[in-house]
Amino acid sequence: MISKTLCFFIVCLLAAGYVNAQNVSLVVKITDEQHLNLPGATVTLNNNRYVAISDKTGAATFTAIPQGSYQLVIKYIGYSDYTNTVVADKRINEVEVTLTAGVQELKGVVVLGDRLKGQAKALNQQKNSGNITNIISADQVGRFPDANIGDAIKRVPGITMQNDQGEARNIVVRGMGPEFNSVSLNGERIPSAEGDNRRIQMDLIPADMIQTIEVNKTLTADMDADAIGGSVNLVTRAAPNGLRISGTLAGGYNPVRKTFIGTGSFILGNRFFSNKLGAVLSGSYNNNKYGSDNIEATWAKDANGKVFVDDNDIRVYDEWRIRRSLSLSLDWKLNPVNTIYLTGMYNWRDDRENRFRLRHRYRGDEEDYADDLIYDNNGNITGYNNGEVLRQTKGGIDNDRVQERRLEDQRVRSLSLAGDHLLGTLKLDWSVQYAKASEKRPNERYISMGLRDITISQDISDETRPLMTDATPLSDYTRLNELTEQFQDQYEEDINAKLGFSIPLSVVKNQKGNLLFGGRLRHKIKQRNNNFFSYEPIGDNEGNYANISLFPLTDKTNSNFYPGNKYVAGSFITPGYLGKVDLANSNLYEQSDEPGEYLAQNFTAKEVITAGYAELRQYFTKQFSANIGIRVENTAINYTGNIVEDEEDLKGQSSLKNSYVNVLPDVNLRYQVSNNFILKAAWTNGIARPRYYDLVPYFNINPNDLELSVGNPELEPVKSMNFDLMAENYFKSVGLVSGGVFYKKLNNFFYTYIDNNFTRSDFARAFPTVDNPIEEGDNWDFSQRRNGDGATIWGAEVAFQRQLDFLGGFWKGFGVYVNYTYTHSKADGIYNGGELVRSDVKLPGAAPHMFNASLSYENKKVVVRLSGNFTSAYVDDGDDAGYNEDAFFDRYYDKQFFLDANASYAFTPKLRVFAEANNLTNQPLRYYQGVKDRTAQLEFYGPRFNLGVKFDLTKK
Numbered sequence: 001m002i003s004k005t006l007c008f009f010i011v012c013l014l015a016a017g018y019v020n021a022q023n024v025s026l027v028v029k030i031t032d033e034q035h036l037n038l039p040g041a042t043v044t045l046n047n048n049r050y051v052a053i054s055d056k057t058g059a060a061t062f063t064a065i066p067q068g069s070y071q072l073v074i075k076y077i078g079y080s081d082y083t084n085t086v087v088a089d090k091r092i093n094e095v096e097v098t099l100t101a102g103v104q105e106l107k108g109v110v111v112l113g114d115r116l117k118g119q120a121k122a123l124n125q126q127k128n129s130g131n132i133t134n135i136i137s138a139d140q141v142g143r144f145p146d147a148n149i150g151d152a153i154k155r156v157p158g159i160t161m162q163n164d165q166g167e168a169r170n171i172v173v174r175g176m177g178p179e180f181n182s183v184s185l186n187g188e189r190i191p192s193a194e195g196d197n198r199r200i201q202m203d204l205i206p207a208d209m210i211q212t213i214e215v216n217k218t219l220t221a222d223m224d225a226d227a228i229g230g231s232v233n234l235v236t237r238a239a240p241n242g243l244r245i246s247g248t249l250a251g252g253y254n255p256v257r258k259t260f261i262g263t264g265s266f267i268l269g270n271r272f273f274s275n276k277l278g279a280v281l282s283g284s285y286n287n288n289k290y291g292s293d294n295i296e297a298t299w300a301k302d303a304n305g306k307v308f309v310d311d312n313d314i315r316v317y318d319e320w321r322i323r324r325s326l327s328l329s330l331d332w333k334l335n336p337v338n339t340i341y342l343t344g345m346y347n348w349r350d351d352r353e354n355r356f357r358l359r360h361r362y363r364g365d366e367e368d369y370a371d372d373l374i375y376d377n378n379g380n381i382t383g384y385n386n387g388e389v390l391r392q393t394k395g396g397i398d399n400d401r402v403q404e405r406r407l408e409d410q411r412v413r414s415l416s417l418a419g420d421h422l423l424g425t426l427k428l429d430w431s432v433q434y435a436k437a438s439e440k441r442p443n444e445r446y447i448s449m450g451l452r453d454i455t456i457s458q459d460i461s462d463e464t465r466p467l468m469t470d471a472t473p474l475s476d477y478t479r480l481n482e483l484t485e486q487f488q489d490q491y492e493e494d495i496n497a498k499l500g501f502s503i504p505l506s507v508v509k510n511q512k513g514n515l516l517f518g519g520r521l522r523h524k525i526k527q528r529n530n531n532f533f534s535y536e537p538i539g540d541n542e543g544n545y546a547n548i549s550l551f552p553l554t555d556k557t558n559s560n561f562y563p564g565n566k567y568v569a570g571s572f573i574t575p576g577y578l579g580k581v582d583l584a585n586s587n588l589y590e591q592s593d594e595p596g597e598y599l600a601q602n603f604t605a606k607e608v609i610t611a612g613y614a615e616l617r618q619y620f621t622k623q624f625s626a627n628i629g630i631r632v633e634n635t636a637i638n639y640t641g642n643i644v645e646d647e648e649d650l651k652g653q654s655s656l657k658n659s660y661v662n663v664l665p666d667v668n669l670r671y672q673v674s675n676n677f678i679l680k681a682a683w684t685n686g687i688a689r690p691r692y693y694d695l696v697p698y699f700n701i702n703p704n705d706l707e708l709s710v711g712n713p714e715l716e717p718v719k720s721m722n723f724d725l726m727a728e729n730y731f732k733s734v735g736l737v738s739g740g741v742f743y744k745k746l747n748n749f750f751y752t753y754i755d756n757n758f759t760r761s762d763f764a765r766a767f768p769t770v771d772n773p774i775e776e777g778d779n780w781d782f783s784q785r786r787n788g789d790g791a792t793i794w795g796a797e798v799a800f801q802r803q804l805d806f807l808g809g810f811w812k813g814f815g816v817y818v819n820y821t822y823t824h825s826k827a828d829g830i831y832n833g834g835e836l837v838r839s840d841v842k843l844p845g846a847a848p849h850m851f852n853a854s855l856s857y858e859n860k861k862v863v864v865r866l867s868g869n870f871t872s873a874y875v876d877d878g879d880d881a882g883y884n885e886d887a888f889f890d891r892y893y894d895k896q897f898f899l900d901a902n903a904s905y906a907f908t909p910k911l912r913v914f915a916e917a918n919n920l921t922n923q924p925l926r927y928y929q930g931v932k933d934r935t936a937q938l939e940f941y942g943p944r945f946n947l948g949v950k951f952d953l954t955k956k
Helices: 002-018 114-128 149-153 366-372 539-545 575-580 760-766 809-813
Strands: 024-031 042-045 050-053 059-065 068-075 082-088 092-098 103-105 108-110 133-137 159-164 167-173 181-185 212-216 230-235 244-254 259-272 277-301 307-335 338-362 373-375 381-396 406-423 426-459 467-469 479-504 513-528 531-537 553-555 571-573 589-593 603-619 624-645 649-672 677-688 699-702 707-710 718-731 735-747 750-758 780-787 790-803 814-828 830-832 835-838 849-858 862-871 891-893 896-908 911-918 925-929 935-940 944-952
Touching: 024 042, 024 068, 024 082, 042 059, 050 059, 068 092, 082 092, 114 133, 114 212, 114 718, 114 735, 149 159, 149 167, 149 212, 167 181, 167 230, 244 277, 259 944, 277 925, 307 381, 307 426, 307 467, 338 426, 366 373, 366 381, 381 406, 381 479, 381 571, 381 575, 426 575, 531 539, 649 699, 750 760, 750 830, 809 814
Parallel strands: 024 092, 181 230, 624 699, 707 780
Antiparallel strands: 024 059, 042 050, 042 068, 068 082, 103 108, 133 212, 159 167, 212 230, 244 259, 244 944, 259 277, 277 307, 277 935, 307 338, 338 381, 338 406, 373 381, 381 426, 406 426, 426 467, 426 479, 479 513, 479 531, 513 603, 531 589, 553 571, 603 624, 624 649, 649 677, 677 718, 699 707, 718 735, 735 790, 750 780, 790 814, 814 849, 830 835, 849 862, 862 896, 891 925, 896 911, 911 944, 925 935
């Protein structure tokens, strides 16, 4: 039966390829005066009788049109309209058209500068897309001083980024956290380099390696469904139409550590063999030594609600980040309607870090508060006994690779082979991709010394800057708290394939329509394999660890410490000493494996996702069109985790297979009120799969503390129904004003279930096939990720961008870019011990307010821009964060405002110098606990300055 169905399917495809043999195909290739492709152009024949949109190569293709002559009209924002007569009298016809930049306004002709041309490309593609999307071109990215893709994307309406070490890393779209969004490269998925989740590290990819950024806020049936917030597609550079040699050289300065930045990039491209073969090679290198100043605090309260800090850090980071990227794109043009592509990209980031941490913490439990806490006459807590102080140095082994620092080696590789073909009236596109992301941390070392049973004083008169102190002299640090070395090795490997077809099919007479259908395969393996060892000095070597003063020390106290000079970090063991310690010498150190640090966290996860889709793209009138589709995805998982007792005893492994099917219909509507005024509406459905580690069937059993945490292989994906409405008005002189609203209803919301009275019978009911570790009469603390009742989120976004050329004179050089997004969210169904304890709370990751604004000035020589980016506070959606049973422990990501500036001057059309300043507000990364004044983390990175030159040796 299956073979007969397959044969029938193939016969239908072949028939589609030869139907209407008397009809022909016409390919219109559109470029500008510099021979650069113009994607997103509206191309019509015979007064809109036939309509096509140019693709990323600037080609618009008409299939199954009768032989004859046609009136060709091309419209492109920022360019003069083009009209001509073309003749299509062969089976495949190709026409090349060059558009002229500049538009006729009331006060004369407005000529586009290079950067406005890039913006024009983005807006044309956005205008003619069938779904709600935002598109940014490489030239538009270059208008802002953004080093990586994450910093560039945060300029898009409705998007904010979560930072790591001063750079944008995790993407939040319309209030949906990183787990709810997808990132792809040239339409193929990028795997995650982190060990337990699906998040894509946006700071891995340099901004100058990408030609176009597409942010799809509504999905169509041919897109992967796991993108409730949005789908970000990064498009690498396509081969140019002629020789191109361009690049960037720059140097910068970091005031936080008084260190320098080095940056370089290049683009080499050309066409060969009578333009049959196109090639472009891009590379980027960034070497950045900097650091950060950080304080952290964990807040507690006694039985009377009096607060105190039970754990407090002063942290000094010295960072050295090297980012390298290389991309190669080849295309072989068999004929005007058949092209094969080979694209490869390699991103490699070394992050070397030394951290110096002064920690004060309370070592007792709640039942010890009465004996240990110290109160003043007003009943406020001023400190505690039973305290501990520690001075810790983080580093790594002394070799050429690690260089006495913690090395985080993250890499993402991608290689894909793809093709676009036209067989009669049948369009065929296909791709096969291999991608791998990995993170390795070799020989990561820690050493700390300290003292217990001391009195610690606290000053929380200003809760935004809590301070813990003690009177312990350095010579009293006589306890070796830790001497450890760990190795982390984790990767995610993807093999992806897709096959898509398109045939002309109209359900409305005399209107254009196409039926799209195809399939998708995603095969994924995720594995984490870490270990951890501790070391004790033995024999005569014990005396070398009797006192911290016996070690070489470095004083990390800084009078310009950004959180305030009241924080005195003091002295720490040098990374140089730590890196040279011969831990492998069994005569000096006794090695102990510490499985409690890693055993329950190691896992293997396999996923196979198969999908099929069908979609009708139909013009109902010349103004009104719709994309109506359905996607079916099957997810099969096979996860293996460890059963660990007492944090370190491996009792066995647990494996579980599961599969589920999601049926996801969608409707995207588009109505063109006028040539430049577009209305779009959408009803879509999407999913978000759980984090890998949440699905792993691990057991972490700790009978000493009566604690049990387990994975949940049956955790269901979040399902979301989404409604969107958007109005967009485009200006002829390159600009846009838009406004829209959106609503999302989520089912099966993720949260951490906690039961503080988990009994032997509870365990037996939940895990009947696992040996029961709970004794009769004991009550354990149990935790597991589960599905909640659901959540809703609605909001609105507005955007305005335009060159103020209509003002004339000097003022026409000014440009404005502004967008604002408001989101309102509500989540229900957070349980504890089987009882609902929290409801009607905001969705983690949903920032109520997001705002971007920039003011620029541009003429033939000068470009100047001042840019601001604001995001309001929201509940953190990170690991071990979000909501707790008691709102006192809720963790929030605080508001942030970044101010950046950049300027450039063109000495010639081929040579431009530029200057950039990032984070002029010295915006810290800040978290707070419960209430906004109660700092949980406050980390400053300082501003960053850059000066360089851009050249384009082949620019016409």
